[in-house]
Amino acid sequence: MEIVTETVGGELYQYIPLGEYVVRALGICGGRPTFKYTRVEVAGALNRLAAGEAMSQIVEGYGDRVSREAMQEAVFLAGGGADVPVLSCLYNSPRFPGRTDS
Numbered sequence: 001m002e003i004v005t006e007t008v009g010g011e012l013y014q015y016i017p018l019g020e021y022v023v024r025a026l027g028i029c030g031g032r033p034t035f036k037y038t039r040v041e042v043a044g045a046l047n048r049l050a051a052g053e054a055m056s057q058i059v060e061g062y063g064d065r066v067s068r069e070a071m072q073e074a075v076f077l078a079g080g081g082a083d084v085p086v087l088s089c090l091y092n093s094p095r096f097p098g099r100t101d102s
Contacts (some may be wrong), residue, residue, distance in 0.1 A: 021070035025094045038065045
């Protein structure tokens with residue numbers, strides 16, 4: 001996957017796109033998937049959804065930082081709906097050492 005480099009707010013922002021809204025930004029959250037241009041980790045949003053919180057409440061809670069479309073993409077990617085190993089990205093981290101998407 002190709003690293004994309006942009007300037008955001010005068011700062012260099014480098015990321016690997018996993019989708020339109022979900023990225024792995026270099027130096028942000030240990031490289032775990034986040035929503036583009038935020039430090040909001042996809043795993044946290046998905047955990048809230050899995051705990052029964054409504055998607056509309058999650059989106060509202062993040063204000064204008066995470067859209068409904070971004071949440072829908074995260075669910076799609078986590079469900080294996082793309083050729084991107086998103087679950088491996090989520091779980092192969094210090095928070096979940098040794099865990100894989102299997």
